[in-house]
Amino acid sequence: TQTVSQSDAHVTVFEGDSVELRCNYSYGGSIYLSWYIQHHGHGLQFLLKYYSGNPVVQGVNGFEAEFSKSDSSFHLRKASVHWSDSAVYFCAVSANYGNEKITFGAGTKLTIKP
Amino acid sequence: EAGVTQSPRYAVLQEGQAVSFWCDPISGHDTLYWYQQPRDQGPQLLVYFRDEAVIDNSQLPSDRFSAVRPKGTNSTLKIQSAKQGDTATYLCASLGRDIQDTQYFGPGTRLLVL
Numbered sequence: 001t002q003t004v005s006q007s008d009a010h011v012t013v014f015e016g017d018s019v020e021l022r023c024n025y026s027y028g029g030s031i032y033l034s035w036y037i038q039h040h041g042h043g044l045q046f047l048l049k050y051y052s053g054n055p056v057v058q059g060v061n062g063f064e065a066e067f068s069k070s071d072s073s074f075h076l077r078k079a080s081v082h083w084s085d086s087a088v089y090f091c092a093v094s095a096n097y098g099n100e101k102i103t104f105g106a107g108t109k110l111t112i113k114p
Numbered sequence: 115e116a117g118v119t120q121s122p123r124y125a126v127l128q129e130g131q132a133v134s135f136w137c138d139p140i141s142g143h144d145t146l147y148w149y150q151q152p153r154d155q156g157p158q159l160l161v162y163f164r165d166e167a168v169i170d171n172s173q174l175p176s177d178r179f180s181a182v183r184p185k186g187t188n189s190t191l192k193i194q195s196a197k198q199g200d201t202a203t204y205l206c207a208s209l210g211r212d213i214q215d216t217q218y219f220g221p222g223t224r225l226l227v228l
Binding site for chain 1: 118145154155156157158159162170205207209214215216217218219220221222224
C-alpha cells in the first residue's frame with residue numbers, strides 16, 4: 001500500500017517569491033507521482049507527473065518537481081509565484097507506473113500575499 | 115473536448131434524506147471514479163468502474179452508499195439516509211485507456227447534511 005504525506009497544511013508567501021511545497025511518499029515498488037491543483041470551488045487539475053527518467057519534471061505555469069528516491073520525496077517548486085497560484089496543492093502517488101488508482105495527500109493550501 | 119460534468123453542484127439535506135449525484139465522464143474514457151473529499155482533506159476513493167464493471171468498491175459504505183454505471187458511460191452515486199458525517203464534496207473523475215494519462219476531474223458536488 002502506498003502512502004503520501006504533505007507536511008505543511010498552509011504556506012504563505014509574497015507575490016514574486018519562490019515556493020517549495022513538500023511531499024514524501026512510501027511505497028516499495030514502482031511508483032507514479034503527480035501533483036494536482038485545486039482552486040476554491042473547483043475540481044482538481046493536473047500539474048505534472050513523474051514515473052521514470054529525468055528526476056526533474058516540468059509542469060504548467062512554471063511549476064516543476066523533483067523526484068528523490070533516497071529521500072522518498074517529490075517536492076513541488078516555483079521560482080516566482082503569482083497571485084493566481086493561490087490554491088490547494090495535492091501530491092498523489094500510484095503504483096506500477098500507472099495512474100489507475102491514486103492515493104492523495106491531505107493537501108497544502110498556498111496563499112499568495114500581494 | 116468536453117470535460118467531466120457533474121450535477122447537481124450543491125445539495126443541502128436533512129439527516130435521513132436520500133440524494134443522488136450524476137456524472138458524465140469524458141467521451142471514450144472507460145474508467146470512472148467517485149471520490150469523497152471532506153473539508154480541508156484530500157480526495158478519498160469511494161469506488162471505481164471500468165466500463166460497467168465495479169473494479170474496487172472496498173471504501174464505499176455499502177449500507178447507505180451505492181453506485182452504478184449501467185452502460186459504461188454516465189454514472190450515479192446515491193446516498194440513502196444521509197448522515198452529517200457525509201458532508202463533503204463528491205468528485206467524479208475519468209481516465210482513458212492509457213493508464214499513464216492523468217485522471218480528469220469534474221467540478222464536484224458540495225453536499226451539506228444538516
